[in-house]
Amino acid sequence: MDSKDQRNNGLKRFLRSFVFASAGIKDTFQTERNFKIHCIISVAVIITSIIISLSRVEWIIVLFLIGGTLALELINTALEKIVDLVTSEYHPLAKAAKDAAAGAVFIYAILAAIIGMIIFFPKIFL
Numbered sequence: 001m002d003s004k005d006q007r008n009n010g011l012k013r014f015l016r017s018f019v020f021a022s023a024g025i026k027d028t029f030q031t032e033r034n035f036k037i038h039c040i041i042s043v044a045v046i047i048t049s050i051i052i053s054l055s056r057v058e059w060i061i062v063l064f065l066i067g068g069t070l071a072l073e074l075i076n077t078a079l080e081k082i083v084d085l086v087t088s089e090y091h092p093l094a095k096a097a098k099d100a101a102a103g104a105v106f107i108y109a110i111l112a113a114i115i116g117m118i119i120f121f122p123k124i125f126l
């Protein structure tokens with residue numbers, strides 16, 4: 001295989017991963033209510049950020065918080081599906097795994113809400 005074939009294979013693999021990742025996001029959006037709610041809130045936050053003209057640093061923080069929340073929600077969904085694949089019966093370890101993953105999303109969402117208020121509150125209300 002020459003270097004051009006290797007480059008084409010690399011590009012094909014990259015595009016395939018992109019297609020699989022998009023399918024995962026689409027499936028999660030269609031099946032997980034919390035992910036859908038986070039997406040809707042994210043769009044609202046982005047529209048508000050455009051209207052009130054955030055600074056460059058504020059945009060970076062807001063985009064990190066949005067991306068982090070959505071990424072954590074996707075990981076939480078993946079973990080829930082793995083647990084359901086392993087057992088459909090009640091198991092304390094299944095509960096611990098799902099609750100810990102939900103806890104990670106919760107901590108990040110609270111952090112995002114607090115930082116969001118610090119950024120948006122003075123711009124909107126003061």
Ligand SMILES: Nc1ncnc2c1ncn2[C@@H]1O[C@H](COP(=O)(O)OP(=O)(O)OP(=O)(O)O)[C@@H](O)[C@H]1O
Pocket residue numbers: 032033034076080087088089090091092094095098099102
């Ligand atoms: N197999 C199981 N064994 C023990 N407890 C479980 C099991 N499956 C779910 N649970 C408990 O029920 C809770 C809800 O689980 P479920 O799979 O319904 O997630 P969910 O509430 O639908 O999450 P999300 O709303 O993010 O999709 C878990 O956090 C866990 O405490």
